[in-house]
Amino acid sequence: MTKRLLSPALLDALERISLSRRALLAAAPVVSTVLALDARAQAQRPVIDITRARTDPLPIAIPDFAGAQPWGAQIAQVITANLARSGLFRPIDRRAFLQESPEATPRFAEWRVIGAQALVTGRVDQQGDRLRVEFRLWDVLPGTQIQGTAYTTQIPNWRRIAHICSDAIYERLLGEKGYFDTRIVYVSESGPRDRRIRRLAIMDQDGENHRFLTDGAWAALTPRFHPNTREIAYMSYARNEPRVYLMDVDTRRETLLGNFPGMTLSPRFSPDGNSVILSAIRGGDANIFVVDLRTRRERQLTSGPSLDVSPCFSPDGQKVVFNSDRGGDQQLYVMDADGGNVRRISFGQGRYATPVWSPRGDLIAFTRLTRGTFAIGVMRPDGSGERILSEGWQMEGPTFAPNGRVLAFWRETRAQDARGGGYSARLASIDITGFNERALPTPADASDPAWSPLIPG
Structure with missing residues (x-):
């Protein structure tokens, strides 16, 4: 059976990348x-x-x-x-x-x-x-x-x-925009590796003003910011039903996005904030849909017997990058925002996943797995100029700072004993040229970060 690379932080039915298918308080005006x-x-x-x-x-x-x-x-x-x-x-x-x-x-x-x-x-x-x-x-x-x-x-x-x-x-x-007046939302992890508690947490980009958004009663995964920085979309296993939810990060008020049959995952907002693009699993396959936030009407962009997941709009909203196993192995594809003109862009050795478009539009970041080695890299939207920024043991989930100059991602350290002791997951950042990799401080283990746009004044 062909191994399929799914969204990075999914558990139970959707496992980790290497496996096969199965705030700040409201700011006063400045x-x-x-x-x-x-x-x-x-x-x-x-x-x-x-x-x-x-x-x-x-x-x-x-x-x-x-x-x-x-x-x-x-x-x-x-x-x-x-x-x-x-x-x-x-x-x-x-x-x-x-x-x-x-x-x-x-x-x-x-x-x-x-x-x-x-x-x-x-x-x-x-x-x-x-x-x-x-x-x-x-x-x-x-x-x-x-x-x-x-x-x-x-x-x-x-x-x-x-x-x-x-x-x-x-x-x-x-001569480039800064990225310091921003926040990072991520998945805070605790407990044994085979029974991890996963909660959403949010902090300033320097680790300050840290707070939890969910209580850990249900696993929460893949948080992503709205362009206004005040809302997030994420996947929750609430009541053991994997669904996409929306949350106001100041009030923590949650709403279910749509009434999809089956599992919904990999949500991201459109650049204008008026819709959410996501994947929905029906009949064993995953396809990409766009949900209008005003009408809650859904529009299907892909179809067929494949896993099409992790979609992300280009900054101008005209294109979508996603990963799919439609060609037999997990690779990156770009299509028009209406689902047409699908074309493969990754051709290096290994499997590719978790693509995200740079806010500047010039690069797409990704996770790559080659012969057991993970890497975070970037390529141009046509697939040219692929560069690996960091590689090693398990690392996944790149996210761009709003100036497109810096990436955050998460990496695991190897377990030190047969029972999983010594395992940890931490956030890191790196320049798009591959220099200045450094840890991002969190109070506990952390995975799947998402960097906010600059906070509105």
């Missing part, structure tokens, strides 16, 4: 104000090429923000940690600073002597239950201000302000 730029500031062009930054990270100094504490120090620390994790910046050790928390024009000579090429300064003022946070970004070598913005929000949102500042710095210096 008001921003652009501060006057230095008259000598240059046009809006990147300070450093991002390709150069991968091999020679940009030295940047980020002293504590002046004013109200502890907010000033904490905001600077979050910005520092965000930029350091990207692998593209090298924050300078604060013990080297010759000037602390400058509020006026910095003494640039003192920052040049410690090797800083960029400098971030700021001030925090508390106004009742609100904070006004201003930051300025300086190009140290010419001594010019190249970014200046002030934000006003409620005190509990101070971390969001730090992430928004980080995004602004990232974009201004590198």
Whole structure:
């Protein structure tokens, strides 16, 4: 019997990839104000090429923000940690600073002597239950201000302000959108490997503001964000019936998506947020359907005796990538959004699964299994330019950050004994060029992450 590669985190009837077939609380509005730029500031062009930054990270100094504490120090620390994790910046050790928390024009000579090429300064003022946070970004070598913005929000949102500042710095210096003001939803795992409890959990991209969305009474799998970041679609085994549900992540209110016979799985929202694409199993085969969220009407896109699963829209909504065993082994296919013009795009050695389209539209990420070795890779939408980013023991489920520059995925470690002791599953992130792989912190084992779009202001 041909082995069929299914959606990655399915259990019982749909097993793991190597087997055969069977918040943040609601954020208060953030008001921003652009501060006057230095008259000598240059046009809006990147300070450093991002390709150069991968091999020679940009030295940047980020002293504590002046004013109200502890907010000033904490905001600077979050910005520092965000930029350091990207692998593209090298924050300078604060013990080297010759000037602390400058509020006026910095003494640039003192920052040049410690090797800083960029400098971030700021001030925090508390106004009742609100904070006004201003930051300025300086190009140290010419001594010019190249970014200046002030934000006003409620005190509990101070971390969001730090992430928004980080995004602004990232974009201004590198010329690409940032990804720090985002969240990750994932499956939190606990218990013995053969009796895992799987709950949905959500956190900021840096692991903070962690909370659970489900209680573990029923297995919950494959969570995916709505474009508005406030809703998710996921698969639940509630009442032992595998179905796709929708959830408001702030209220945790759940609704069943449609009344499909059989099992529904692999949900993802369309780019406009008006529909969900998913797979439904009927009569032993899985086909792809689109469900309109307003009318709940379903439209079938594929048919035939095969397993067509893990569909994902292109960012413009015109194409769909999915994996299928219609050719005898699990491979990646692209079709038009109406189900026409189906064409295979994966031709390397091994089986391919869990495709996801980059928000930039230029790449498709995937999981590949070749002779027992798992890998996370990317290819162009026509199948050309395939590159493996990371490989090893079990790893699956890539998901793009909203700027298309970074991927998250999950990996297992091998069990150390016959009873499964030593097993763990953890999240990781990696640049699309294959550098800067690092662990993402979670309080317990974790799998199947989904990265949110940037959180709306």
